[in-house]
Amino acid sequence: MKKLIIYSLIGVAVASCSDFLNLQPQYQINENSFYKSPKDFETALVGNYAGLQGLHNTSVVNVGDLTTDNTDIKSTSPTTSEAECDEMNLTASNDFLNSIWGTCFATIARSNNILSRLDAVTMTDAQKNQYNGEALFLRAYSYFYLVRLFGNVPIVDVSFRSPDEIMNFDMTRKPVSEVYNVIIKDLTESATLLNGVTGLSKSQASVGAAKTLLGKVYLTTKQFDLAKTVLKEVIDLKAYTLNADYKKLFTNGNDELPESIFEIKYLSGNVGEGNSFSTIFMPSRFDVGMFPGNMQGAGRVLPTRQMANSYEKGDLRRAASIGDSVKLISGKYEKDLFGLKFVDFTTGIVGDGGINFTSLRYADVLLMYAEALNETSNTTEAHTYINMVRSRAGLPALAGLAKADLTLALENERKFEFFLEGHRWFDLIRTGRFLTVMNKYFKDNGLSFTVAEHEVLMPVPLREIDINPNLGQNPGY
Template sequence: MRRKIFFAIAGFVLLTLYTGCKLDVVPQDRYTDALIWKNPENIDRYIEDQYQVFKTFAFGRFPIGYNNATDALTDIMKFTSDLPGNGTVNRLAFEPGSVNPSSPGLDYWSAGYTQIRRINEFLSGLQQYATVDDTKRRTFEAEARFIRGYVYFWLVKLHGSVILLDKPATSKENSRSSEDECWNFIATDFAFAAEHLPVKRDDGQQGRVTNAAAYGMLAKTWLYAASIAEYDKKQFNKDALTGVPAAKKDSYYRNAVQAAAAVIKLAEGGACGLEDDYAQLFSSRNSKESLLTINYLRPSVVHDFDRDFCPPADVPGAAVAGVPTAELADEFEMADGHPFSWSDPAMAANPYAGREPRFAATILYNGAQWKGRTLNTTTADTREGFVEYKSVPEPKRTVTGYYLRKMLDAANTNIFDNKSDQPWMVMRYAEVLLIHAEATTKTGDLGSARNSLNQLRNRVKLPPVTATNEAQLMNAIEHERKVELAFEGERYWDLRRWRKAHIVLNNVRFHGHKISPDGNGLRYETVDCDKQNRFFPTTFYYMPIPLQEIVNNTSIEQIQGW
């Protein structure tokens, strides 16, 4: 996809020359709004540039700026550093008092509204000046509204109640809308996009959003709104504008079912679908499973995922940002569908044998084959082996006994020079099936829920889920989301929308597996990889609006509790 910055529109100049007869004259030596918008190619380049926003969140970077940052706030990943900078995520997990309106920690407000302003200016110009036909106009509008919906989706996940703007702002004084209004606004943007975007893009437009991506995000939006309606119940914040009325839960879950079903219907028609090989899924640039992909291309459009997560021998001298936890490793089932358990002598004696395929596709473990070598993550190996967290400020090796495998490029053997260019899937079909499974569970259609869930399990040859009630199915869905979507930036937000973060992430420590030589065998020991308790106060369900925004806009009040 072209990533050019459209200099002409960014430099709009509107001049009106007045003569003695009040005659309006079009200047011949500069661009005007009308002149620029007459060229469809200019419009196309402008909207292409707005796709940069998806890179903000690629590889779970979030606004913190570190790959897998939000997953490292949860039970599935541990960041290794105890230093400022690389250890920022640990400090957010350990020290909630560091988060305040002056220093929000998770902050996207200014960047998000800058993006919204650009989209609204584009939509205004499109309606006033563009000379394209109605079909093309609607497609451009749908594309822009998809991006606006995506930006608002992140803002509302953070704050609940935000300022809604559907046109260029004429004043800096704007008040917050209710959280319910915000979710509906986002849904309206995605619904419009779903109606007017094409099923398939022409050659040369690969990577541009389609209606499958729009329906997918619409389903996700309604699932979030329904989750807040069901689980929040104004227990955690008394702000008049946060929360979604509990009475709307059922209708919002039904909306999520309908949107997810639209994607499933498109899949049945061949527009998308599951790939057969989970392990190869994340290196494909043209996967049928991807509903929206951000592609990178060496040498100019690259990222640093391999540098941050490859085992140390791959990148001499580099820090290993984060590693999988024991909690995640233990979550993967055996190949026959039995839960893994350290209390089972046979499993404990050889814990990495006989696991389901997603385990080896997600985690590098002791004895795994990687780039022509056998990984040694025991305490005996001083290069790639286990080291206690906090024993050194920047350990540059695993503090849990594991390394990440998912999304790494096994063919990248010169990471410092090559950087990384593997794609990032903003949304994939597997997530839609999980959304459909959850929403149909909540609407009482347990058969459809099991069917969607079992499509994912069938891919990796696991036995089907046979849950017969809502509670059992929700447990199965949480498990599948945890392993299927690991390191795709979903776990933190799932725990928040389910209002379980203050239970799972508060006053707890997570763990690793310390492996030591023991005679002719190995000794496995579950160890604390945090060394201090993590905290998630319930105020974190609604993050503060940055203080400077409150100063700049006297019509906006801070989220109550901050």
């Protein structure tokens, strides 16, 4: 039984163990026929990046936006998991949390497989450094989601070659501080290994991506001086600029834009390679006439009226992020709020959106750097960087704000800049403002929902606890 428990927790970490996956057919890939050449490692990394498509397709947006004052559900038949996010009342059976846990640990396991096998294969130092750096980034990227959502989690930093190795490994949850130590070490090493590597796609880890994520980690752990240093290094790379047209970031053809630091690729026309934003961000109506074949929306994640009404006058991001009127099959338009980001109006097939999701972009670097400056008593200088983002949005510059006022201004700026990008929950948790903001939102809108102190962490998926009872559950669930 213990073999089953640990195998289920680690998932693909053991997928290459020939002891009990004795794959006989020649067309099957196993440990004896793979990880033998640089091309094999390229293939393995492509597969590992592909796993992030599912992570960002719906789960991150539901957990990052639907749990907040940004969005709500207007579906006629929401799932239990969607309703839990909307009401900020998540349970251990939530499908989105299950998906995030499983996807992140699968990515970690694949990364471990790659890292543990590189030294045994003949390749150039440049190739080895690149593959190492990419795998370390992906492992850190996954652990960063896990630790922010669930707190203590198991640390698995090895690749298993036999069931006995799995049986003897410590699968208990480790303190948050230890998880962050792993993340910081991985990202620091990744940035060093990837420094100078050229020709990378924006869908691959790079020195800029590693340092941007490291800056976010330092900001989250309140190591503001370190965050300030590493984020300034990203700026000084001069590899990224704000895209002049904000809307272009979220529409067809947004591949490899100068603002993009790390993006998740989606492809229309290939089964399983598209995204679902075109349905979940559109109203749940049978008469929508905005897509080929009159594909219907699902109304899963829609802007709240409060969100739609709270943009500053003249903010160019409003029209690029939120639609107010739906075109009907009849050709008429009817008032209805919906999200515009990542919505592919060229496809009429559910789950076939071909617009990339930008996970890390330069505007985030600028706003995080402003936050780090402000937190280290460089408030005057911090104005410069928030104003760069505001200028692109067509808004006037801020000036003369005190530290506390600029803190709130940065929170507000991030709310509008990253709407529907899965940032809001993580931002409010990071700054300790989640309970205040959400309880006020629920009260102001006459809703009976409340957020309790323990809900700043999500529940560990019940499925995982059933498999491995040693995981335990977070307090309050």
